[in-house]
Amino acid sequence: MIYFDQAASSYPKPPEVGEAMVHALNNIGANPGRGSHQLARQAALIISETREKAARLFGCSDPRKALFFPNATAALNQAIKGITWSAGDHVIATVLEHNSIRRPLEYVKRKYGVEVTYVNWDGDTAAFEQQIWQSIRPGTRLLAMTHASNVTGSLLPVGQAAMIAREHSIPILLDASQTAGHLPLNMQDMGIDMLAFPGHKGLLGPQGTGMLLVEGTIDMEPVQHGGTGSFSEEAENPEQWPEKFESGTLNTPGIAGLNAALNVHESEQDGNVPRETILGQLLRKGLQSIDGITCYGPDKENYQLPIVAFNVLDIASQEIAMVLDSHYGIAVRAGLHCSPLAHDFLHTTEQGVIRASLSKYNTEEEVNRFLEAIQEITESYKML
CATH class of the missing domain: 3.90.1150.10 (Aspartate Aminotransferase, domain 1)
Incomplete structure (x- = not known):
């Protein structure tokens, strides 16, 4: 084939990915953050190491704001639906968006009366910038865009878009599903406020893994609520990151595989x-x-x-x-x-x-x- x-x-994956997953499954197996015994501590160490590594590799200044999700779709849903929306709020996106951005945007459009503008991208950077400028309104709350089209591979001018967004104090959410692992990504250098990516595409990690990295003071409400392994006496999710957004048992074997994939990715960066x-x-x-x-x-x-x-x-x-x-x-x-x-x-x-x-x-x-x-x-x- x-x-x-x-x-x-x-497919295939680096052999280190499967080896790390099997080790986590067969030799650790415990629930991270849900106990003080040595196996639970080992599981928690896998999670924290991967969180810190991803934050460092992708330019997120606070590892606590490097959040794990089952995939990029879940990460993008948290980023978009976690914002407190009001009728008349406005979002700018592009016609090249995957449904993982478009459908959450259409949801908040229908539920809250948010307005969405989809700008074109045909390879003309100046025209693209002009469309973004013309689309900005007083109520524009977010610029959500893909880094590259999953259909054609066309790379969008994120740097120019981020500069415009910063000038108007508009946070930018970048879907790096097709570029993470292929192109250098640094949130601070690029001016990205929220970065979502899967583990199983260009990073060559396992399915069932994804992350949302958040830079700066952006706040969100959690999309999912439940057990976090700490602050169990409280009726609501804890306010501290990352626990606020990571309810339920994390995919420790998958995250172990992602950790191994990030190691391989980092070792092969030669410019x-x-x-x-x-x-x-x-x-x-x-x-x-x-x-x-x-x-x-x-x-x-x-x-x-x-x-x-x-x-x-x-x-x-x-x-x-x-x-x-x-x-x-x-x-x-x-x-x-x-x-x-x-x-x-x-x-x-x-x-x-x-x-x-x-x-x-x-x-x-x-x-x-x-x-x-x-x-x-x-x-x-x-x-x-």
Whole structure:
């Protein structure tokens, strides 16, 4: 199997990830923060080490504000729904948002009367900045945006957006689901107030892990309430971080795996272009050379993520994905990718798109085999 669905969930993982998870499961097993015995302390140490490491790697000044969640979706829900909203409040987002941002925004829009503006991104930074400027109102409470499109891999100008947000004292929430692990991220350097990311994509960690990192004095109400292992006599969740937002038993084996993934990620940072990005460039160039293929997203000069979105002639994207899987043993993602506004913008709502996404474990040989398969498929459909 050639696995080109890394943007959905990375595979394979570094061996250290599985080893750390098995150790936590088989040799520790206890509930962190729910006891003083040695196994509970060992479990708590895994949690605190990972929290501190993530805060350091991503530029969050207070590790207590590095919060664990089951995935980026839960983290984004906490960031958005945790704000105290009032009718007439306003949020700016983009047309490239995953439903993990769009649906929580539509929820607070419906429930509280919040207004939402979705700005376009077509690669023109000046036009993007202008749209944000023009969208700001006295009631704008949040700028929520993806760092890169999960559909096309297009990278958005977060730095410029953050500068505008700071000038108007508007907090910015960044969805780094596609960039964490691929690109350097530092909240303080970038001017990011809240950063959400999953463990299982570019960081090569396990599924069931995600984090929300909060910088500065932003406060939120917890979305989930329950046992926190401390302050048990109180009727409400404790006010202190991180306990305020981490009700229930944490996924200690998963967080142990995430800790190992962060270790591997940190050890491999050398300032060079990631290997998977180079492979993605080869893949995109090869697809663009095939007659009948339409590629979507950034041009060569702006291409930085190992994601390529394309279609074959006018054939449904799901059909092409099925052929790749059944006849060639190649796994890709096809359809609308949980980002319907992006497809409206790309005019691909009916056809969807095929998304090929790579990691450092993919090879140039796999890229060449993939291109040969697409060439054969395209030629076959032309003959029909």
